[in-house]
Amino acid sequence: MATLSLDEEVRLFTNNAEREKYNLLGTLYGIIVALDYLERAYVRDAITAAQYSPACTRLLSQYMTMLKLVKDSVPSIDQFMTRYRMDNPAALHRIRVGVPATVEHSSEAGPETGKWIAETTQNFITFMDALKLRLRAKDQLHPILQELVTGYARFKGSKDWEGRSKMVSWLITLNSMKASEEITEEQSRQLSFDVEHAYAEFFRSLSSGKERS
Numbered sequence: 001m002a003t004l005s006l007d008e009e010v011r012l013f014t015n016n017a018e019r020e021k022y023n024l025l026g027t028l029y030g031i032i033v034a035l036d037y038l039e040r041a042y043v044r045d046a047i048t049a050a051q052y053s054p055a056c057t058r059l060l061s062q063y064m065t066m067l068k069l070v071k072d073s074v075p076s077i078d079q080f081m082t083r084y085r086m087d088n089p090a091a092l093h094r095i096r097v098g099v100p101a102t103v104e105h106s107s108e109a110g111p112e113t114g115k116w117i118a119e120t121t122q123n124f125i126t127f128m129d130a131l132k133l134r135l136r137a138k139d140q141l142h143p144i145l146q147e148l149v150t151g152y153a154r155f156k157g158s159k160d161w162e163g164r165s166k167m168v169s170w171l172i173t174l175n176s177m178k179a180s181e182e183i184t185e186e187q188s189r190q191l192s193f194d195v196e197h198a199y200a201e202f203f204r205s206l207s208s209g210k211e212r213s
Contacts, residue, residue, distance in 0.1 A: 021073060028066045028074070029084060032091045035059045039090035042101060049102050050203045056100035057121045063095060102206065117206065120151035124199045131192045136182035142174045152202075161205065163198025170194065 038059065042052040067074065074080045077095055081088065094101070099118045127144045135141055149171055152164045170191055174183075183191065 021070070024066065024070050025073060025080075028063070028070055028080070029086070031059055031063050031066060032077075032081070032086060032088055032095075035063070035094055036088035036091035039094055039101070043090075049206070050200075053100045053102045053203050053206065054121065054124075054199065056094065056102075057118070058125055060094070060098065060100075061122065061125055116151065116154045120148070120154075120202065123148040123151050124195065124202070128192070128195055128199070131188060131195070134188075136188060137179070138174050138177040138181050138183075139179040141183070142171070145171055145174065155205075157205070161198070161201055163194070163201045166194045167198055 035056070038047075038052065038055055041047050042049075042056075047055075067077070077092065080086075081092065099114065102117075123144070127141075127148055130141060130144055145167065149164070149167050152158050152161075152167065158164050173187075177183075
């Protein structure tokens with residue numbers, strides 16, 4: 001009769017597919033915990049709205065991506081949190097709402113403006129992720145940047161934002177290229193710098209109440 005050694009490591013998986021599944025579930029667990037900490041930090045004024053909003057949007061985006069990857073193992077977020085005894089009500093509420101608290105509770109912007117803020121934020125994240133994934137061709141970058149610039153134009157006062165003029169300038173640069181042409185590594189680094197600057201400026205304007213729709 002086999003004996004169980006207390007020093008022996010207990011494995012949750014027996015093959016690579018199971019290992020990948022548990023890795024994904026662990027990542028989802030971590031995102032929920034991180035989101036809960038973020039929500040509590042914002043409520044306690046430990047972080048500013050300008051710091052909170054992009055971080056929350058990114059975590060919600062990562063959550064949606066992970067949920068697609070584990071959909072066969074996670075019928076619903078409520079069941080997942082119950083199964084793993086997670087007590088993170090702040091994160092659960094934010095997941096159900098789907099947008100940062102700065103958008104949910106905005107007193108200066110109507111529902112449509114809140115939707116625009118969430119969409120523009122997501123466009124920023126998508127474009128920055130594309131650059132990090134080393135996408136360089138015009139036909140890969142132009143549609144994403146065009147959507148970002150279009151979203152920018154919805155906000156009154158955006159014409160005065162330095163970031164918007166730089167994004168328009170990059171759009172013109174891409175427009176002049178052939179579909180298969182690629183930007184250089186130096187251009188990619190500068191574009192990454194410019195879009196990150198524009199992203200920060202966008203949230204500074206929101207937190208200071210400069211945006212109006």
